[in-house]
Amino acid sequence: MLPIKKVVVMEDRAQVERAGSVPVNGVTRVEVAGLSLVAVDRSLKVEVKGATLLEAKLERRWKEVPFGGLPSDASETLKHVEALRLRSLEQADVVQRLDARAEVLTGARANLLRSISELTGYGTPNVQAWREQLADLSHRQLTLDEERRAVREALSVTQQRLREAQQALNSERPRTRHECVLVLRLDGTGEAQVRASYLVPAAVWRPAYRATLTGAQVAVEAEAVVWQHTGEDWTDVELAFSTARPTLGTTPPSLEEDVLYLRPKQQLEKRVVDVAIREEVIQSAGEGGGTTEMPGLDDGGETRLLRASSRTTVRNDGQPQRVSLFSFTSQALVERVCPAELSSLVFVIARFPNTAGEVLLAGPVDLIRDAGLVGRGQLKYAAPGETVKLSFGNEDGVQIARETDEKTEEARLTGRRTTTRKVKLFVSNMRTSSTKLIIEERVPVSEVKEVEIQVLTKDCAPAPSTVTRDGIARIELELGAQSTKTAKFSWELSAAAKVAGV
Known part of the structure; x- marks a missing residue:
C-alpha cells in the first residue's frame, strides 16, 4: 500500500x-x-x-x-512420527545388547589366549582343543559383527526418516x-x-573511488558502498547519501579559561639557547591536508548530500553493494618524483582539479594505469575546484642511489659551529625513452635567530628550482634513454656559540 x-x-x-x-x-x-x-x-x-x-x-x-495441510493429514503425520520414534528406541536397544555381546566375546578371546600362554609355559599344551575354541570364537564374532552392522544401518535409516517426519510435522503447525x-x-x-x-539503524555507507590515469588525463568515478540489515528490502528506490550525524549534539562546547604565566629568564637561560632537532609533520588545509585516519565520514565540517545516479535495489542481507554517484575527467599535471632520502624509487604523481561540481569525501581509491590496477590509495577531502594529488605507483626502470657526507667546523675566536652536509645522487634511467623527474631533498628549518640554515647553491649541480618554507628542495633532472646522471645538493647549518643541542 x-x-x-x-x-x-x-x-x-x-x-x-x-x-x-x-x-x-x-x-x-x-x-x-x-x-x-x-x-x-x-x-x-x-x-x-x-x-x-x-x-x-x-x-x-x-x-x-x-501453513497448508488438513488436520487429518497432521494427525497421520504425528502417528508416523511416534511410530518412527518407538522403532528408533527399539533398534537402539538391540544395538546396545549386541555391543554387550561383542564385549563378552572379546573378553573370552582374551582369556583363552592368556590360558594358552600359561599352559604352554607349564608344558601341558592342548593344541587341537585350542584350535577348535579359537575357530568357534572367530565364527561367533564374525556373525555378531555382521548383525551389528545391519542393525546400525537400519537405525541410521530410521533416524533419518524420523528427522524428515519431524520437519514435516513442524511445517504443518502454525508459526x-x-x-x-x-x-x-x-x-x-x-x-x-x-x-x-x-x-x-543497521545501515551504513562509505565513499569509494576509482581513478584512471591515461596520458595527462585522470578519470575519477565516485561510488558509495552501502550495507544494510534493517529488516526490509529497498527495491527500486531513490537513494541519497548524507554525511549528517543525528547522534551528535547541537550545543557547542563551552570554552574554559587558559591562563598564561610570565616569569623572568634565569641566568643560565640568558647564556645558553637550548635547541633540538625534531621531525615535524607538514600540516595543510589544502592539497593532501587532513588526518591520516578519520573516524566515520570526513565532510569538511559541513553536511553533504550526494544522490545516486539511478534508482537502485539494496537487499536486506548485510552485504556491501557499490552504487554509482558521479564521474568526471580532468587534465592533470603528471610528475615523476623521488623522495631520495626515504626511497630509491621514482613515483608517478598526478595533480588535477576537482571538476565534478561535487565534493570528494575522504575515502579509498583504486589506482589504475595503462597496465591495469597498480594499487590502492587514500583520497583526501577536496572541495569543488580544489587540487587533488594522487600517486599512481612507481616508475619502472628509473632508480636513484644516494650518498651523504657531513662535516662540522668550529671557529676558534667566536665559537660558532658550522655543519655542512653534501648529498650526491646517482640517477639511472634504464628505459628506452627519455624522462623528466624531480628529486626532493629535505633542509632543516630554524625557529630561532641564533641558528641559520642556507642552501649552498654554488655547490649544487643542478641548483634546486624551489625550496619551500617547510624545507623541501625540488631538484629537476632530465635523463635521456638508457643513461645515467649525477646530481649534487648541499646545505649549511650555522649555530652561535651559546646554542646547545645541535
Whole structure:
C-alpha cells in the first residue's frame, strides 16, 4: 500500500520514506505491514493530503503464519512420527545388547589366549582343543559383527526418516513471528496521498573511488558502498547519501579559561639557547591536508548530500553493494618524483582539479594505469575546484642511489659551529625513452635567530628550482634513454656559540 520510494543513508543509520495513495471513507483505519522492527518510533513523520490525519503510530505484535495441510493429514503425520520414534528406541536397544555381546566375546578371546600362554609355559599344551575354541570364537564374532552392522544401518535409516517426519510435522503447525505495522487513522472521502518517513539503524555507507590515469588525463568515478540489515528490502528506490550525524549534539562546547604565566629568564637561560632537532609533520588545509585516519565520514565540517545516479535495489542481507554517484575527467599535471632520502624509487604523481561540481569525501581509491590496477590509495577531502594529488605507483626502470657526507667546523675566536652536509645522487634511467623527474631533498628549518640554515647553491649541480618554507628542495633532472646522471645538493647549518643541542 505504501511502498518504499526514497532512502537517505547516513553515517550509521538511514531515513526510509514510504509514499502512496490510500482510499478513505469517513474515519478509516489503515495498517501498513512490513516495516522494520528496529524502526525508531520518535522519528516517525507522516504527511497526508486529501484527508485529515487523526493518529499515526508504530505497533509491534505477534502475527500467526499458518501453513497448508488438513488436520487429518497432521494427525497421520504425528502417528508416523511416534511410530518412527518407538522403532528408533527399539533398534537402539538391540544395538546396545549386541555391543554387550561383542564385549563378552572379546573378553573370552582374551582369556583363552592368556590360558594358552600359561599352559604352554607349564608344558601341558592342548593344541587341537585350542584350535577348535579359537575357530568357534572367530565364527561367533564374525556373525555378531555382521548383525551389528545391519542393525546400525537400519537405525541410521530410521533416524533419518524420523528427522524428515519431524520437519514435516513442524511445517504443518502454525508459526508466529514479530512484525511492525504503521497504523494510521484518517478522516475524509476519496483518495488520500500519504507520505511517511522514519529512521532505522543497521545501515551504513562509505565513499569509494576509482581513478584512471591515461596520458595527462585522470578519470575519477565516485561510488558509495552501502550495507544494510534493517529488516526490509529497498527495491527500486531513490537513494541519497548524507554525511549528517543525528547522534551528535547541537550545543557547542563551552570554552574554559587558559591562563598564561610570565616569569623572568634565569641566568643560565640568558647564556645558553637550548635547541633540538625534531621531525615535524607538514600540516595543510589544502592539497593532501587532513588526518591520516578519520573516524566515520570526513565532510569538511559541513553536511553533504550526494544522490545516486539511478534508482537502485539494496537487499536486506548485510552485504556491501557499490552504487554509482558521479564521474568526471580532468587534465592533470603528471610528475615523476623521488623522495631520495626515504626511497630509491621514482613515483608517478598526478595533480588535477576537482571538476565534478561535487565534493570528494575522504575515502579509498583504486589506482589504475595503462597496465591495469597498480594499487590502492587514500583520497583526501577536496572541495569543488580544489587540487587533488594522487600517486599512481612507481616508475619502472628509473632508480636513484644516494650518498651523504657531513662535516662540522668550529671557529676558534667566536665559537660558532658550522655543519655542512653534501648529498650526491646517482640517477639511472634504464628505459628506452627519455624522462623528466624531480628529486626532493629535505633542509632543516630554524625557529630561532641564533641558528641559520642556507642552501649552498654554488655547490649544487643542478641548483634546486624551489625550496619551500617547510624545507623541501625540488631538484629537476632530465635523463635521456638508457643513461645515467649525477646530481649534487648541499646545505649549511650555522649555530652561535651559546646554542646547545645541535
